[in-house]
Amino acid sequence: MTIEILEKNKCTGCYTCYNACPKNCIAMERDHEGFSYPIIDKKKCVECGLCEKACPILHKVVVKTNTTTPDIFAAWSLNDTIRLNSTSGGIFSEIALSFLEKGGYLCGARYGEKHHIEHCVVNTAEGLEKIRQSKYAQSDIGYVYRDIKKLLDNDQKVLFCGTPCECAGLRNYLRKDYENLTVVDFVCRGSNSPKVYEKFLEYLEEKYQSKITKVWFKNKTYGWNRFSTKVEFENGQSYLEDRYHDKYIVGYIRYNLYIRPSCAHCEYKTFPRVSDITLADFWGIKLDNPELDIEKGTSLVMINSLKGKNLYKNIERGIFSERKTFSDAFGGNACISTSPIMNPKRQYFFEHLDTMTFDALTKKCFKDKWTVRIKQRFIQIIPLKLKNWIKKAIKQ
Structure with a gap:
């Protein structure tokens, strides 16, 4: 029973x-949609x-020392290799490298056996390469x-990166704040079904008549915006489609x-964030100098805590960084505070x-009908317009 x-x-x-149970009597099993419960x-x-006490939904995590008005930056790594091989501007890699230089450990999602997405702990530059970039299906956290x-109990420094709810789960599991822990989340649009991800890979292997050797979401062959x-594949072929055709x-x-x-109905699209630093793509970015190249990738960085602020200072020499405002950030990232709307065809999709x-x-x-597309866009825009109106009203 569930x-x-x-x-x-x-x-x-x-x-x-699953991690909190001292008797290991909780298993995570997939339902018909492929999500683990x-x-x-x-x-x-x-x-x-202990399982009930650790649940970040039954017991919402609020980090009181974190700010409700984070410092916001547009940024990217000055190392072009890091920047091009990262999802956005490579800021996570720069932060991670600063941890590795001090003998710290990193925890993030990687592609495991058969391209299964799972969290792992690494402490090398080679390990960092495996957890870099976006993985567009829900990760198996395991016992990390x-x-x-x-x-942490052995005084090791740890950098954890995950969805906001995973970051909240880790904090609840630990039951106390560790000075040697830094938590990084990202602006999350929602976790995709691992089963659907596997069906997608299965479809590609059938189409190309070969086993997959590498999966790379948000590849920048056509640039960052596209x-x-x-x-x-093993046979030397490759599949490449942009965001509008994949x-x-x-x-x-x-x-x-x-x-x-x-x-x-995400519980963690609020401020203060549960993380020290929040990362995202800075969609719609406009820099002071319009001649700067944003097409290699630009990160949105939100600094939520003093720990995050100090860490960001440590990497400033190796990055481009420009301070931005709340409205700049929300302009292209409605999912900072807005949950996606479920498609009416979702049930049909999983039934078949x-x-x-x-x-x-x-x-x-x-x-779908053009009216559905307009409604989805309308729902995403209105919260942002409302926020901007409130801010203007407060200033007057």
Whole structure:
């Protein structure tokens, strides 16, 4: 039976209860949509309540020392290799390298066996390369919260990067603030189903008649604004489609077809953030000098704590950085504070996921009325317009 302490559609799949259980009687099992949920073995359970106490939805995390008005910057690494091989401007890599130089550890998502997305702990530059870049499906956290606690208790420095709910889960699991822990989250649009991601890869392997050797989301072959999905195969062929034509990204960004149910009402799109630093792509960026090249990738950086501020100062020599405002940030990033709207065809999509190919199913679900597209855009814009109106009214 499923764990009874939380409504299923509110569960974020953050693995916090899984890590918190002292008897290891909680398993994370996929449902028909491919999302993992906690399953409890009643025979092993001693009813200690630690899983309930650790849940970041039942017990919302608020970091009181974090600011409600973060410092905001547009930034990128001055190292072109790092910048081009990163999702946006390479700021996470610069932060991570500063940790590695001090003997610290990094925790983030990587592609594991068969391109399965999972969190891991690394402490080398080679390890950093594996956790760099976006992975557009929900990551398997496993027991990394436990691994992180062991490192922190042994006075090791740790940098954790994850979705806002994963960052909140880690903080609840640890049950105290560690000076040697730095938490980085990102502006999250929602976690995609691992099952859908696997179906997409399966479709590509069938199309190219070869096994996949590498998956690279947000590849910059066509530039940062027109980012692409690149997949390489054993037979030497490669798949490359930009954000407007890659069916997996279109289904995610335009149609909201396969995000986790809880992502439609995210509890952590608020301020203060649960992280020390929040990162994102700085969509719609306008720099003081318009001749600067933003097409290699530009990061949105929000500094939420004193710890984050000090860390950012440590990397300033190796980055371009320009201070920006709240309205600059919200202009192209509505998901800072707004959850995506579930597509009405989402249920149909998952009902047919096991019987139709990814290609055929997306063709069926990508047809929508122009009124739906306008409504989705309207819902995203209005909260931003309202925020800007409130700010102007306060200043008057």
